Amino acid sequence: MSVPHIGLYYFGALSLVLVGIYGVLVKKNLLKILISLSIVETGVNLLLISVGYITGRSAPILSEGIGPKQAVDPIPQALVLTAIVIGVATTAMALSVAITLYEKYGTLNIEEIRRLRG
């Protein structure tokens, strides 16, 4: 049982994911839970990009002396573009549900909402 060695970027991404999940588990305010979810998403995106990084290479825009051998992996970048947009879509959707809940129950606390619903 030794803690595996991972790089700085992996560490940063993983910490974001864990901090976000902590927020989702512990917090009771709905907006806070959504903010935490969005932090998790940012962490996952950072993780994907770091998986595609290759030390010492430059961005995959093939002009001015940057050939195929000098560029990082472009696929994760394309994936993350998609994931970012999906993330903001989910956030917007979730916030409008939260607004509806607030209009119905007058609170954003999940415990309170449960109690009001019975």
Add this chain to the structure above:
Amino acid sequence: MVSVLKRSLAIITLLIIGYWLAQGLAGVPFGQDRMLVGKYYLENVKAQTGAVNAVTAIVVNYRGFDTLGEVTVLFIASTGVGALLWRRKKKRTAKTEGSVVLRTGSELLFPFILMFGTYIFIHGHLTPGGGFPGGATIATAFLILYMAFVDYEIPHRLFEPLEGLAGMGYVLVGLIGLAIGSYFLFDWIWQTWHWGAANLGRLFSGGFIPVIYTLIGLKVGTELSGIVDSMLTEEVRE
């Protein structure tokens, strides 16, 4: 007391998850060349799609199906937000007008931000950026207007049909590809007609990438400003 218990329980769970994930990540070391399909893209992107920016070529051309789905997700979000916050009569309820600086500045900046957004999505195949940041920039322009003026609203009659039309345009470009090149989302402009092969690396190249990015930019801009509008207008009670 309970709170402390809860927090420590959550932290223990997280440490287990984190350890588990780190175990997995250790098997994928950072910074190494593990490209397989990626190498193919980098080697063939210029010849096969006419784009210089490999990420754009992947997003629009090689993995265009994903992007179609992504546009759909944003469309769903704008539709869903519209459906949930739908009221028979809606109006802006902001009370404080923006300061003079904000109002004048936003009026001055508005056309320039629009132009910048357009620039970003038209040049997507050459420089970083593309339809999504471009569209988001356009939405930011409208966001600034919303913040500066208490009664500003986007032209709904124009925006909602535009949103639908841009989406239909994307699918239609794909269907034309199906008719011409017998594959859905086939890049007929580049691969059948060879337009723009002479000026690789300039604006008029890249096959259908600029066309699709323009459609995406329009769609993303209208959708995101539609979401902002749905969130900022509230029900009027008579």
Add this chain to the structure above:
Amino acid sequence: MNCIPCAEYIIVALMIGSAILAVEWRDLLAAAVGMAAVSLFASILFFLLQAPDVAMTEAAIGAALSGAVVIFAIKRTQRFETEEEERPGWWIRW
């Protein structure tokens, strides 16, 4: 001493710090700003990882627009997390 690596360490530390603050602050407006800060630092990291497209998208969509949308939602609901006594057994019922 080369200073690109130390800048990386500083940015990662700032990013994690703002994430923790975003989760812990009771003022939701501040938490929303913390969330936007996380996105902003992440977009700098994307830039350092040679992903300019992603960096631009993250800055425009992740930091600006999602922050704005969260702030609008706060405006339509309430600004502070309510403090109240917690009862045991919450994790069974969720």
Add this chain to the structure above:
Amino acid sequence: MNGQYASLLVALPLISAFFVPLIKGLGGRAIKYYLTLITALQAGVAAWVFKTVYTTGKPIIVMAGGWRPPVGIDLYIGHFAALFVLIVALVSFFMAIFSFDSVSTEPTDKYAMLFLLLMLGATGMIATGDIFNLFVFMEITSITAYALTAYNKTGEAAEAAMKYIVLGGIGSSFFLIGIALIYGSTGTLNMAQLAQLAGSINPTVIKVGLSLLVFGLAVEAELFPLNAWAPDAYQAAPHPVTAMFSAFVVKAGLYALARLVYLFSHAAGWDFILKLLVIMATLTVFAAEFSALRQRDVKRMIAYSSISQVGLIALALSVGSQLGVQAGVFHMINHAVVKTLLFLTVGYVGVKVGGTGIENFSGLGRKMPLTAFALTVGALAAVGIPLFNIFWSKVWIIIASIEQGYAWEAGVVLAASVVEAVYYLRLIHTMWFGGWDGIRIRESLPLGTIALFLVLLILAIGVYPNPFWTLAKSAGTDIFNVSRYIANVPLMGVGP
């Protein structure tokens, strides 16, 4: 016609959904007619695809953009996908008709768009051959599902949607981390190529990555720790949407789960994933059956019953033998038919009588005889009585599990059937022998036709199971036989 025209399965619902904002001025009724028309067209395309695949015996590979996989994204419409795309389209068509009576909440145009996109998402999840594309379609499905769950704008609906969003958000993040790990160790996202390379991946990475993928999909597939959203969402969503959730949204998740798990069957540490799935599935069955017993609301009760059946399907899929997968697919087909019928009739009662509490079903046999008859057939079928369709798939699941030495798994199936019998018989008793308030309600002709069609289908499968069992067998083989899957995808020579 060229096989590439199967891409219309995705293009048609998309372009018609984008068209709705242009015709929203025509009013709600016109939009519902439009919705019915589009779903009928989709069913036509799906029927053509089904016919092509089953007469030629070869899958249709749609290559988006003309790029051969793994460079481009391919849609793999094999025996399973062809069958289920047809089921998705047909159920959507029926539910579009049902929407005339049951959905009156404004704004109808947005409902129509979301409805079409839910159908699109499930179709895409079933058809896609690329793991990230699967994620995109999963998000399309789940975000539409969030919006449709909250569509009624009641407090319960909003709370159910919120639960779904939080669990779904965590699930999709896990799924994406899984994709990152698996992409990082193989360099490809195409399912066929992943299956080729599966043997060479680091075992720790595959264990962590695959269990993350399983957890991510478990939200959609309603497996135990992540299915807390399901009963609430089923109860609060508009009635047609509930039927769609149960008939194909969860099936799409289960299929994706089975496909991904069997793709990696050559990888080290694969047995670990199967064990994990068996545990999750068993817990799903138990938790759902015992919750169903306590319910006073019929829609919620059927929702729990649906979840427990989903657990049974997952059990069958995770036995790890060809027969098990085939039995699971057969159960999927039967479950889709039966649950469509049950949610259709229960929803119709909810619309006409004004609620789905058990008290509303008292004397239904004389109030709405046709609906009550259909509901009874559906309930008897769900219990698994001989001469009804689910009997056969349960028998096959039991045989498959005994063959693999999982005797206790067969016990789980039997115990679940007993518990189901208790609460369904209670419902039937209330309907036929409960007090009647003397009111007769006129039943609508189109819905009666649909219900009778489904009843006849249930009886047909129950009496002549062989043709359907043959269908399920070829569809199940499509999932289980990975080497044939790899051989069918025209992979380009990229990489080692």
